[in-house]
Amino acid sequence: MKTYFPFIIAALILTVASCGSKDDLEAKKENLESKKKEAAALRTSIEALEKEIAEMDPDFARENRKSVLVSTINSKLGQFDHYIEVTGSVLSKKNVSISGEVSGRVQEINAVEGMQVKAGQVLARVDAESILRNIEEVEKQMELARTIFEKQERLWNQQIGTEIQYLEAKNRIESLEKNLASLKTQESRTLIRAPFSGTVETVTIRLGELVQPGTPLFQFVGDSDLFIEADVSERHIGIxxxxxxxxxxxxSINETFKTKVSAVGSIINPNNRTFKVEVFLPRMQNVKPNMISVLKIKDYENEAAVTVPNYLILQDTKGDYVFLVKDGKSEKRYVQRGKTYREETEITEGLDGTEVLVDKGFREVGDGFSVNIAQQ
Known part of the structure; x- marks a missing residue:
């Protein structure tokens, strides 16, 4: 019996201690919950008092307003350029439609779409059989006419025959020579040749097709004399x-370069109120007719302009304004806008280029708000 008694005493002490600790923990939890309720009630009371005092004393409201976390950015003083941006299209002064000049059936087509050719190269051939027969007939007539003329000339030199006979023989041979030259010109036109070096864009005829004078055969574009044409709004007239x-x-090819305006139109298009601008285009390997381009024409520059990002400029009934950071507080500053290009706006009045502007958080502040500048 003596052996187990100390163990029983120890077990009883642990049981009493554990019960005591549990009761103490519950009491502390209840006390914490009570304090939280008291703090919430006190905080609500404080906020209500602050609101009432702020309505009665605006200075107190400004002094006790919580600081707003913001980031800052500096206004810029320096070169500002403004550009007119318009879309243009590459054109060629040598974009022509090659048509047939004589009647006949297409016997040969030497060109295909996209083919690079030299000036004078034969693109197609039209049947010239009827013209060749006429040439043969005229050549035979010329042989007889030449013989008659030579004999008549000898007689005339001997004072035999009349002058009329001599002149008729001479006129006959000259008329046949002109007729033969005309037929040979027609024969040469049965060969369709490239008028200049360039590219065959489209082939609109087929082998064996009958063509007439004026029938479109090829669309042909020269590889030189390219230019860009764009429509510019009439409000830029004089600029x-x-x-x-x-x-x-x-x-499309991710290439840029500088050039000059080569011509400015003098007529306003009544449909879209624009005028034409032509820009010289040097020869470039990857530039093709009808390719889209973007033109940036400088119309304004200021070497000492104050600029700010567009998104920082706000507006109310009095005008445009930005928020500055001054002595730990935000300040509302009204400004006068100048020109805007892409992400920057010129400020003509209100700023001198040394100001620190509210950047992130600019929509959460007002005039006289305490600000806390975040470290960047």
């Missing part, structure tokens, strides 16, 4: 002029 510098870009 864009011949010789102005132009930045050209081709989105």
């Amino acid at each position: 864009v002029s011949r010789g102005d510098s132009v930045d050209i870009s081709f989105p």
